[in-house]
Structure formats: structure tokens, C-alpha cells
Amino acid sequence: MEKGNVEEALKEEETVKSGVNGLDDLFGGGFDPGSVILLSGPPGSGKSVMSAQFIYNGAVKYGEAGLYVNFSESRGDFMRNMARFRMDFNRLEEEGLFRFIDAYNVFNRRSLDLILSHVLDELASLRVxxxxxxxxxxxxxxxxxxxxxGFIAATILGICKVNKVTCILISNQLKEVADVKLAELAFMCDTVINLEAKLIGDTVERFLIINKARGKNPIASRAEYIITDRGVEVFAPIVRLPAERGRLDGYVGIGHPEFDEKVLMGGVRRGTVTLISGPGGTGKRFLLVEFAASSVLRGEKTLYATFRDLRRVEESFINRGYDVKELEKRGMRFVEFSPFRVTPGIILLTLKETLDDFQPSMAAVEEVASLKWLPREDYYRLINKMAALFKDYGVTVMMSSESNVDVRETDEFRAADNVISVWSEREGNEAVRKVCVVKMEGRTHYEKVRKLTYEGGVRVAELYEY
Ligand SMILES: Nc1ncnc2c1ncn2[C@@H]1O[C@H](COP(=O)(O)OP(=O)(O)OP(=O)(O)O)[C@@H](O)[C@H]1O
Ligand SMILES: [Mg+2]
Known part of the structure; x- marks a missing residue:
């Protein structure tokens, strides 16, 4: 083995992957072998599903044998429930990578002792x-x-630690159970994860809190997770990906020279987030459409994500003379996000999935203000995380948001690198659209107000001719 390989191998050995999407990122790669994790949460929070993923993926992806000791579900129920999450434990069992210990009917001390000795046997025989x-x-x-x-010290800490068996202990809501017997447990475990939930709007946001992570420096102590038919997925906060060299060099505009040169001073820097803010009817979508279409026609993969009705968006493209099918063929992807009945984590995970799958270099994000039904703090956090996610993927973003107040007072303002304000003023019998750059990342800019017109492309004119 070459030196590099040895180092690789050592590194590999140093972490145990949780098998839960996103969770390892929170722990900087995974758990230490032989660590004991206390996983607590209320009924239905996903403790069993998450733990089953830990065992299942451990076997399927990493070839590690696992043991599930279950006091809360019978064997049949467990197998059936997990099959709904596409985990076939019967097959793993046949392959010798899995053992289920059915302790569902254990109610007295005598049968408990039997079960526990069974556990010890399994730990000794199977390469668990x-x-x-x-x-x-x-x-x-x-x-x-x-x-x-004694049991925890001897079995869990003694056997598991010595043999480097990584162990999840499930606890039903430690917080509310004022169980002195369990109070000490948190001290004995290396890692403590609490599952919690809160109601936002009429959906439940599930999140986990890392209360303890011995020897680790978790990158966040709170992260949202969702449960789908693929099981539990955690939205890990951003770990900056190494940006592709050259990809973030240069400037881009919306493809209309007057606007790009005068308003954007040559364009916004690649990899930044630009906010277009203003009241309804000021042409924010129009600017996004032009930005997206010109990006695609330049040969860049472009995502058009909208929180509005996608058909309306397509109509706008058609009205501007673009062939939607042709744009799609050349590298445009449209995604419609429903702004309702979703939690921030669902949006972020869907977005992350899209970015992983499509790998765009440009993105238009339409009408983030549709998410304003969220509590303000959740909204603010979501906008920031969305911006950070795009940056991680090196995507240049043009994002619109409806607003009737001074853009500097909006939550989106701080999340964006560049901010363009558009509004409309009555001048005599005429409504005149105006545009002004309010913020431009890393550049001094002059907050000059100009007239904005959409006849014959996006045109800007000086307000006063001297
Ligand atoms: N396809 C699905 N999409 C979303 N959620 C699902 C899906 N299937 C099951 N669920 C939810 O997943 C959860 C399953 O959680 P799990 O059985 O792991 O909970 P638990 O924390 O172990 O609860 P308990 O303490 O009662 O054992 C339930 O809340 C269920 O509503
Ligand atoms: Mg359970």
C-alpha cells in the first residue's frame, strides 16, 4: 500500500457513516467507531426509521453487520414498516449482515435477562x-x-466501546420523562441528538438538535430534517465546496447592453446573489426572463425556479418571443416550488437535489416573498440558507421579491450581494418605472435613479437630460 492509501484507509476507519443523508455532514464526516449515540424524541419523530437507516445503509453501503434490538415493535411490524422505506431487512438477514432481536413481548426481568444474554451472544458471534x-x-x-x-456500563460502554461497535440508544423524549434512571444516560453517551418538531403555518417542521458531540465540532447544533418514503434526510448547513477554478471569474448581466452597462456597471460578479426588489407590476419577472434566456443562449445551464404558477412563467417567455422547448433543449430547467405547506427544510432539500442533479451555473429565482407567510425568523433564515446553498454550488443568482417598502428594510436585502430596486412613480398622467442599484458587492456604485422601459427590450434612460 502506498503512503497515500494508508492515510486514506486510516481516515476511512476513523468515521462511521450514519447512513442518513446529510447527518454525517453535521458531524464532520460521521461518528467515531465505538461511539454511543443517544437519540431521543417524541413518538413518530423518526427515531426508529433513522436508526434502521443506520443499520441498513451500514450493511448495504459499507458491508458492516448490524443488530437491532427492538422492544417497541414486533419483528413482523418492523420488517413491514421498514419495507415501506425501501429497506429490505429480510434480504440482509439472509446475507448474514443483519440480526433482529424481537423483545416486543419482554415484560419481566427474567425474560429481559434472557434477551440481554442473547444480545451479548450476537455481539460476540456476528461481526457486528x-x-x-x-x-x-x-x-x-x-x-x-x-x-x-451496570447494564449501560458493562454492555454498552464495555462491550461496544472495546469492540468498536457503534451504538444508537433510542430514548422516548428524555426531556419530559423526568426519569432519574435515564438522567445519567446523557452523561455516559458520546453524542446526544434530540428530535423536535414545531408547527409553522399548518405544517410541521422537524428538526434535530445536537446536544452533545464528544470529540467533535459539529458544524451546527440545529438542523431541519424531513421524512419521506426514502426515510429521514437531514438538511445539513453549508459546507463550502471548493469552487471550480475560473467558474466564478467575470461578470454577467441580463443580456441587454443598456441595462447591463448602465445599471449593472458591466454586470454582476459571477457566483453572487442579486436581488431585484419592488412592488408588483414593475417588471421583475421580465428581468428574470431576460436574464435566464440570455444565459441559456450563451450556453449556460440555467435553472428557473419559481414560487409562482409555472404556466404563467412560460407564457412570459413566449410573450418575449422565446421558444420554451428550444430553451429547455439548450439547457434550461424550470422548477415550480409550491410556497405553501412546505417547511424551509423541504425547500432547501428540493433545491439541493435539483442543484446536484442539474448543476446549473445560473439561476433565476422568482418571487421569494411568496414565502412570507413563514414566521419572520424562519423566512430570514431560509433566504440566507438559499443564498448560501447557491453560492456553494457556484451559481450566479438573480432573485426577485415583491416589496412595497424601502428595500433596505427587507429581510432579503442582507442576504443578497447586489440589490436592484425597481418601482413606479406617477408623473402627470404617466406611470414611470424607475430603477436604481442600491448595493453592489465589492464595488462602489453611484445610486443613480434611471428610467426603465420595456419597449424594444430592456432600456434605460437618464431621468434628466442636461
Ligand atoms: N412516506 C412518508 N412520508 C413522510 N412521513 C412518513 C412516511 N412514512 C412514515 N412517515 C412518518 O414517519 C414517522 C415514523 O417514525 P418512527 O416510527 O421512526 O418514529 P419513532 O420516533 O420511532 O416513534 P415511536 O417513539 O412511536 O417509536 C411517523 O411519524 C410517520 O408519520
Ligand atoms: Mg420507534
Whole structure:
């Protein structure tokens, strides 16, 4: 083995992948082998699903055998429930990579002892690398405090740590259970993850909180997760990807020379986020359409994401004389996000999935203000995370947002690198559109107000001719 390979191998050995999308990113790669993770949360929060993913993906992706000790579900129920998340544990069992210990009917101390000796046998015989105990409350209910401490110390810490079996202990909401017997558990475990939920609008936002991560420096202590038919997925905050060299050099505009030169002073820097803010009817969509179409025609993969009705957007392209099918053929992708009944995490995960799959260099994001039904703090956090996500992928973004107040007072203002304000003023019998750059990343700019017209392309004119 070459030196590089040895280092690789050591590194590989140093982390145990959780098998849950996004979770490892929070822990800087994964768990330490032999660490004990306390996973707590209310009923239905996804503790079992997450733990099953840990075992299942451990076997399927990393070839590591796993053991699931279940006091809360019978074997049949477990197999059936997990099959709905596309996890076929029967097959793993046949392949010798999985053991299920059915402790569903264990209610007294005698049968508990039998089960526990069974667990020890399995740990000794199978090359078990991962274990789940679902739940530790069930065990605690049958033991007194000292016995429980002894069990945790001997079995979990003793055997698992020594043999480097990484272990998840599931606990049903530690917070509300004022169970002195379990209170100590958090101290004994290396990592403590709490699952929580809160209602925003009429949807539930699920998030996890890392309360403890021994020897790790988690990149965030709170992250949203969602449960879909693929199981639990965590939206990990941003880890900056190394930007492709050259990709972020240069400036881009919306493809109309007058606007690009006068208003954008030659264009916005690649990889930045530009906000177009103004009241309804000021042509924000028009600017996005031109930006997106000119990007595609220049040969760049361009995402057009809208929180509005996608058919209306396509009509705008057609009205501007663009052939939507042709644009799609040349590298445009349209995505419609419903702004309602979604949580920030769902939007961010969908967006991340799109970016991974499509890898655009340009993106138009239409009407983020549609998300303003979210509590202000959630909205603000979402806009910032969206901006950060695009930057991570080196995407140049033009984002519109409807607003009737001074743009400097909006939540979007701070999240954007460049800000263009558009509005309309009555002059005599005429409504005159006006445009002004309010912020331009890394450049001094002159806040000059100009007239904006959409006849014959995007045109700008000086307000006063001297
Ligand atoms: N396809 C799906 N899409 C979204 N959510 C789903 C889907 N299938 C199941 N769920 C949800 O996933 C959760 C399953 O959670 P799980 O059984 O892991 O909870 P738990 O934390 O172990 O709960 P308990 O403490 O009751 O054992 C449930 O809340 C269920 O509503
Ligand atoms: Mg469960």
C-alpha cells in the first residue's frame, strides 16, 4: 500500500457513516467507531426509521453487520414498516449482515435477562459493527437505577466501546420523562441528538438538535430534517465546496447592453446573489426572463425556479418571443416550488437535489416573498440558507421579491450581494418605472435613479437630460 492509501484507509476507519443523508455532514464526516449515540424524541419523530437507516445503509453501503434490538415493535411490524422505506431487512438477514432481536413481548426481568444474554451472544458471534437499542426506556422500566447503570456500563460502554461497535440508544423524549434512571444516560453517551418538531403555518417542521458531540465540532447544533418514503434526510448547513477554478471569474448581466452597462456597471460578479426588489407590476419577472434566456443562449445551464404558477412563467417567455422547448433543449430547467405547506427544510432539500442533479451555473429565482407567510425568523433564515446553498454550488443568482417598502428594510436585502430596486412613480398622467442599484458587492456604485422601459427590450434612460 502506498503512503497515500494508508492515510486514506486510516481516515476511512476513523468515521462511521450514519447512513442518513446529510447527518454525517453535521458531524464532520460521521461518528467515531465505538461511539454511543443517544437519540431521543417524541413518538413518530423518526427515531426508529433513522436508526434502521443506520443499520441498513451500514450493511448495504459499507458491508458492516448490524443488530437491532427492538422492544417497541414486533419483528413482523418492523420488517413491514421498514419495507415501506425501501429497506429490505429480510434480504440482509439472509446475507448474514443483519440480526433482529424481537423483545416486543419482554415484560419481566427474567425474560429481559434472557434477551440481554442473547444480545451479548450476537455481539460476540456476528461481526457486528452497529447496534440499535429501541428503546432504552423499555430496558430502564425493568431495572432499578443501579442495575441500569451496570447494564449501560458493562454492555454498552464495555462491550461496544472495546469492540468498536457503534451504538444508537433510542430514548422516548428524555426531556419530559423526568426519569432519574435515564438522567445519567446523557452523561455516559458520546453524542446526544434530540428530535423536535414545531408547527409553522399548518405544517410541521422537524428538526434535530445536537446536544452533545464528544470529540467533535459539529458544524451546527440545529438542523431541519424531513421524512419521506426514502426515510429521514437531514438538511445539513453549508459546507463550502471548493469552487471550480475560473467558474466564478467575470461578470454577467441580463443580456441587454443598456441595462447591463448602465445599471449593472458591466454586470454582476459571477457566483453572487442579486436581488431585484419592488412592488408588483414593475417588471421583475421580465428581468428574470431576460436574464435566464440570455444565459441559456450563451450556453449556460440555467435553472428557473419559481414560487409562482409555472404556466404563467412560460407564457412570459413566449410573450418575449422565446421558444420554451428550444430553451429547455439548450439547457434550461424550470422548477415550480409550491410556497405553501412546505417547511424551509423541504425547500432547501428540493433545491439541493435539483442543484446536484442539474448543476446549473445560473439561476433565476422568482418571487421569494411568496414565502412570507413563514414566521419572520424562519423566512430570514431560509433566504440566507438559499443564498448560501447557491453560492456553494457556484451559481450566479438573480432573485426577485415583491416589496412595497424601502428595500433596505427587507429581510432579503442582507442576504443578497447586489440589490436592484425597481418601482413606479406617477408623473402627470404617466406611470414611470424607475430603477436604481442600491448595493453592489465589492464595488462602489453611484445610486443613480434611471428610467426603465420595456419597449424594444430592456432600456434605460437618464431621468434628466442636461
Ligand atoms: N412516506 C412518508 N412520508 C413522510 N412521513 C412518513 C412516511 N412514512 C412514515 N412517515 C412518518 O414517519 C414517522 C415514523 O417514525 P418512527 O416510527 O421512526 O418514529 P419513532 O420516533 O420511532 O416513534 P415511536 O417513539 O412511536 O417509536 C411517523 O411519524 C410517520 O408519520
Ligand atoms: Mg420507534
Amino acid at each position: 459493527r452497529r447496534m440499535v437499542l429501541d428503546s432504552v426506556n423499555s430496558v430502564a422500566a425493568m431495572m432499578d437505577k443501579d442495575e441500569l447503570r
